Amino acid sequence: MERILDVSDLEPCEPMERTLQAVGDLGEGEYLCLIHRREPHLLYPVLDKMGFAWRTRPGGASQFEIFIWKRIDRAAGSAVALRTD
């Protein structure tokens, strides 16, 4: 199941704070679709440390969509693959 979080209007450091809170709430089979106005390079190493995987693609209106799921959650990983391939 997809959860959507739009942080494109927020100032640093709110996007990362809200994202970390949202990924912490992800359940089995769920992934987060994060909408960001810039590619969040500093978020990636933090996600990596927390055991999350991600896939980034440029979204509409020059924004980025970042799909984030628990690395051990195969169902969520497959759902992201279906959504983004």
Add this chain to the structure above:
Amino acid sequence: MNPPSLSLEQAPPIQVPFRFFLTAPLFALLSALLLLGYGPELLVSRWLPVTLAFTHLLTLGFLGLIMCGAMLQMLPVLAGSPVPAVSGVSMLVHLLLSIGTLAMGVGFISGTGVLLKAAVILLGMGFAVFAGALVVALLRVKLPNPTVTGMRLALGALVATVALGVILGSNLVWPIGLSRPLLFTDIHLLWGVLGWVGLLVIGVAFQVVPMFQMTPDYPQWMSRFLVRVLFLGLCGWTLFLLVDPGGAVVEVIGKLWSLALLVGYGLFALTTLQLQRRRKRRLPDVTLLFWRTGMLSVLVCLALWVAAGVFPLWARSSTYPLLLGAGLLIGFAFSVVNGMLYKIVPFLSWYHLQHRKVTLLGGAGTRVPNMKEFLPDHLARRQLRGHLATLFLLGPAILWPALFARPAGLAFALSCVLLMYNLLQAGARYRSASRALTKEIQANV
């Protein structure tokens, strides 16, 4: 899955940039105290020893230290290229530059040759260590982005500025018979202000203005070409000044060349103001106001420069270079650097703690204070008022020194004290949050 493209593990410990950021305002305060103490005397001519002390405390002590600290911090994060032995390098560079700047300030005021000699050696060594370490890191970058290009060319400008500074300083204390020292001083200024400061600010702006001020990106042609064109323009202007072939036509060509170059800086200022107007979130932001002040100062300086071309008699007065210098150094450079400190210091504090918490506690535990908690808006806004008061008093102070020099010095000193207080408070809040996190980590082990 995308590999991590940035890693704070590559970045230096937070003490590396903080050492520079938290001590630099002290030098600005010293320069402000000189203006307060000497008053009108300091504004008679740019060549007076006390005026030279004022300028160098500001440029080397405040701007230089902060820009060195920012480069040591940003290069690994933005370009993924760590500076070799960064802790040792930063400690040594900070020590050499701080003592060298103090020696230069006191040396100029007291006329003590031995202090000026020490300053030339210490500053030359400090910048040589800094540039050497940065060259290694910058050459390792495989895919340079516009900010890295800006840093590379700004570093080239710094080397030119320091080399000329060392030559001019040496000529002062060990007369080496340098011909045309005034010309070399102008070239030293050109590369210091328009090269080192200007190119670095532009290069860094491409990254930090959209990120922190919520603006759209700079146009691609600007981020790709502007810094390179300006650098080449500076090289051309320098050659022109050195060769000085003479003749009316050549003089016109020279004027047009320098005008085109300055229009490039004006274009950057206008674009930044335009981007700020188109920002997504229209909430008041102190950094944005500092940057707006800086960009407007660039445009005022450009107008001054054009006015000097139209009124050559006025251009030869002592007022014009002082107005231009104050506009560029305090109106533009100080405003922009001051504004950035209000984003970089709280952001680094927050990110270092957040990263440590995630690494050691897996994201669980107490919330890390956010940026505004490290440096509350009302404190930054109070200092902005002091800074604006300084700028509004500086113009009249140069025109009517007897009346306004000391009030301008007082406003500047107050602004510097508030800046120091704000940054030290942010540093203290970081230390306190860091201690609380350490306790939490120990309790979870």
